[in-house]
Amino acid sequence: MTHDDRQFLDLAIEQARTGWDEGGVPIGAALVHDGEVLAVGRNRRVQLGSAIRHGETDCIENAGRQPAKVYRNSVLYTTLSPCFMCAGTAVLYDIPRIVVGENRTFQASEDWLRSRGVQVDVVDDAECQALMQKMLTERPEIWAEDIGEEA
Amino acid sequence: MTHDDRQFLDLAIEQARTGWDEGGVPIGAALVHDGEVLAVGRNRRVQLGSAIRHGETDCIENAGRQPAKVYRNSVLYTTLSPCFMCAGTAVLYDIPRIVVGENRTFQASEDWLRSRGVQVDVVDDAECQALMQKMLTERPEIWAEDIGEEA
Numbered sequence: 001m002t003h004d005d006r007q008f009l010d011l012a013i014e015q016a017r018t019g020w021d022e023g024g025v026p027i028g029a030a031l032v033h034d035g036e037v038l039a040v041g042r043n044r045r046v047q048l049g050s051a052i053r054h055g056e057t058d059c060i061e062n063a064g065r066q067p068a069k070v071y072r073n074s075v076l077y078t079t080l081s082p083c084f085m086c087a088g089t090a091v092l093y094d095i096p097r098i099v100v101g102e103n104r105t106f107q108a109s110e111d112w113l114r115s116r117g118v119q120v121d122v123v124d125d126a127e128c129q130a131l132m133q134k135m136l137t138e139r140p141e142i143w144a145e146d147i148g149e150e151a
Numbered sequence: 152m153t154h155d156d157r158q159f160l161d162l163a164i165e166q167a168r169t170g171w172d173e174g175g176v177p178i179g180a181a182l183v184h185d186g187e188v189l190a191v192g193r194n195r196r197v198q199l200g201s202a203i204r205h206g207e208t209d210c211i212e213n214a215g216r217q218p219a220k221v222y223r224n225s226v227l228y229t230t231l232s233p234c235f236m237c238a239g240t241a242v243l244y245d246i247p248r249i250v251v252g253e254n255r256t257f258q259a260s261e262d263w264l265r266s267r268g269v270q271v272d273v274v275d276d277a278e279c280q281a282l283m284q285k286m287l288t289e290r291p292e293i294w295a296e297d298i299g300e301e302a
Contacts, residue, residue, distance in 0.1 A: 052212045061203045088239020093299040148244040
């Protein structure tokens, strides 16, 4: 992880903290094109009553409509290893690299992403883990709903 | 395809027509739980300036927050074979069956969906194809953007 990676992941973590404080799921993301932040986002299931606003998809939505060449030169930073919806979104848009804060709490898509040619770098960040541990302990039903599991 | 399947696919086609008339991408969807329509939706890239509102994801968003057991007993109807974002959303939520209007214009995820245990039934519907032929002819740049391809 480069110094820039650390800075961009920190933007995603800041989003995750905000999401937690709002009563939501503490997962955040940032989309960075050629070193410039296009957007940040966070899981807003609770805040917007949304089934599709995960951290990564909220971030990509916040970046607005972009041509293919922008995504193809971007890096997606996310505090938690992506679910298949978010992984599929990255594959749709040919985002070539995803930096993942942690994958101990949840991991589903990393092998598939790599098989599709996406570079997945896992940081194993302590604060990302701590946020998700709070989530699993204090809001387990919302977490189950967020990943399509029976509570 | 059963008589019910035809009716539910027709709801998705109605959404696709509306999307075309709005200046958008003519792809629609319906989410049906135990024979009851939870929501319909349509691609709203143009209408909402959205990168994540494909027909299927718009439909799932319109259905609101649902527990896992609802998705696991639902069928997703879509006028066009799903991209990886929409396929990944179905996999996240364990939607067991997808009925596809047509896959001649676009097909990316069907093998993967089947490998994940999703039943994919392709109808090869003439109106679904005709709508997409208009799209490719009259709005090719928007279509390229919608599937992450260079125009």
